[in-house]
Amino acid sequence: MLRIVNTENGQVRGLPAADTRITSFKGIPFAAPPVGENRWRIPQPAENWQGIRDCFEFAPISIQDTPGLGDDIYCREWHVDPEIPMSEDCLYLNVWTNAKSADERKPVLVWFFGGAFQWGYTAEMEFDGERLARRDIVVVTVNYRLGALGFLCHHQLIKKQPDAPCNFGCLDQQAGLRWVRRNIANFGGDPDNITIAGQSAGGGSVMAQMACMDNEGDFKRAVVMSGMFGSPYEVNDFFLPQSLEQASQKGERLFEYLGVKTLEEARNLDADYIHSKYSELRNNGEMFFTIVQDGHFCTQDPMAAFRNGTRIRVPVMAGNTGDEFVECIQAADDDELTKKAKEYFGSRADEFLTFHEAKVRNDIGYSPVSSPELGTKTAFLGENKLNDPQNCYYYRFISDIPGEDAPGIFHSVDLWFFFETLAKCTRPFEGRHYDLARQMCDYWANFIKTGDPNGYDLNGNKLPEWKPYTNNDRSEMLFTCDGAKASTEQSDFVKFLLDTMK
Incomplete structure (x- = not known):
């Protein structure tokens, strides 16, 4: 097994996972700590180290609200540890591999977590890469900056660093992806067969990375879970990129609230103080939530780029859960x-x-109606109108979810299934849920390997056929309490809305 691996900055040592045929490397630095002068800058190269670096534990999570202190469903579900280490020094990634040598060139998944760009971390229980690694995939989970430390924009930043004045969290993701391209072969991965994937804000991040043409050639396919949105009613600008002017005005209000006038003063403040003051503003509606059209990383709305073909055009798997983000x-x-x-x-x-x-x-x-369902299908129909359309596979997760809280099919619950990590959850899942999770993870693994989810499960059984979603064939894959079921668009109401969406 690959327990010691060379990287561009030095050697790293991993540990056997629960399945000892897999090695997990946790807390590998992919960039310099974004502190001091590096705060609100594009990620800088990581420093070299001597000897072998033990990568046995997750690095500290990004500065955010302390997990596990609330009583909401996400604190009960996976943000359960209020004592998890947290630091502004957070640009680390994790690797799971079952490769025995560095020349195996296995397909690679690069994962971006969600959390509204305010919360989340790679150490969340559901993101354990072991089950995918057992399917011969090298799994990489990338941390990135959040909130004001990751998405601040200010006129002084625009003036002093015009090529990278904002979108620092997305630039962290991009730096992690490029680190993978340069280093993953040493972990037995194929740098020319990378899939990027994410859920919620992580799905929005995948959309942003696809819309950034500087990433051309860095990945072969993409998975967007609950990350495309559309409404047939009011135009919702909540998910649209902001202009530099809009974003920098928010930044100026934050500086005023922090009691500073210059970027240098702000960079000298304690990170926890910045977060605490920002949290007060955020709770009053001043959230650094969306990416910014800076003319460099982001040049247009990623949803528009998907529909009109000005994205990096690769096959896409995308969908949503049954009860999330309802528009009325x-x-x-x-x-x-x-x-x-x-x-x-x-x-x-x-x-x-x-x-x-x-x-x-x-x-x-x-x-x-479901905003992510309509957003995803609208994007897919736009792709289908282009020359040489890429295959796009739509799913809807509608399995029952057990528990005394009767949670419904809530936002993010499908993560337990795609990563096949149900055993880490406290919910009383039954055999049928584990069967569904195995199917979903198999579909995902097939897509990561080839760009086509179809094939066989771990037991050698052929999976139900999952066809691309096109204008002429509105095929869907429904993940139900009775397993995966291929279907076609059944709702004339949804068809009407799709035909009339602006």
């Missing part, structure tokens, strides 16, 4: 619903109102 029409009664329908759908408003789904009302409003 805000109307007090049926009369106002009719008025809003005319506003949104014009001459097709009467047709919209003939659907029984249009009259459904929940606690939020009328006509509930």
Whole structure:
């Protein structure tokens, strides 16, 4: 087994995973600590070290709210350790490999975690790469800066470092990906067969990396989980990139709140103080959440880039869970619903109102629909209109989720299944859930290897055929409590919305 590996900065030593045929390397530096003068700068090269560096434990997580102190579902689910080490010095990655030698050239997964660019870390239980590594994939999970330390923009940064004035968390991801390209062959991985993947803000990160043409050639395919959004109703700018002007105004308000006037003063502040003051602003709506159109890393809306073909065009797997990010029409009664329908759908408003789904009302409003489902399908249909369209595979996770809290099919729960890490969860999963997780992990592994999820499971059984989602064949893969089930678009309501989406 590969227990000691050469990297560009020195040798690293890993430990046997729970499955001793796999080696895990935790806490490998891929860039210099982003502290002092390196705060709010593009990642700088890591320093060399002498001897063998033991990479046995996860490095400290990025500066963020202390995990595990709340009573929300995510604190119960996986942000469970309030004492987990945390530091501004956080640019480290982790590798799982079952390679026995450095010349095996196995396919590689590079994973970006989610958490609204405010929270999250590679040490989360669900991101254990062992089960994928057992399927002959080299798994890499990359940490990155969050919140104000990762996504600040300010006019002084624009002036002093115009080529990289913001988007530092995304630049960290890019630096991690490029480190993988340069070093992963020594871990038995193939630098020419990399898949980038992420969920939620990590999925949005994958979209941003695909839209950055500087990344051309750095990966062969992409997985976007709950990371594409679209609404047939109000235009939601929550997920759209901000302009430099919009973002820098937020940065100026943060500097005022911190009591500093210059970038140098801000770089001398304690990182925990910056985070605590930023958290107060964030809780009042001043969140550094979206990427910024800086003219370098980000030149346009990644969703637009996907639809019009100005992204890095590789095969994509993407989808969503059943109960997340529901969009509704805000109307007090049926009369106002009719008025809003005319506003949104014009001459097709009467047709919209003939659907029984249009009259459904929940606690939020009328006509509930899944924003990530519509966003993903809209993007795929845009790709399908281009010359030589790339295959795009859509899934919807709708399995039951057990537990006394009756959580529904909540945002992020599919991570337990794709990574096949259900045994780490406290929920009373049953055999059928483990069977589904094995299928989902098999599909994912097949896609990472070849760009096509189809093939066989670990037991040699052929998986249900998963066809690409196209305009002529609206194929879907449904992950249900009874396993994976191939289907086609069943909802005429969704078809109508897709036809009328702007």
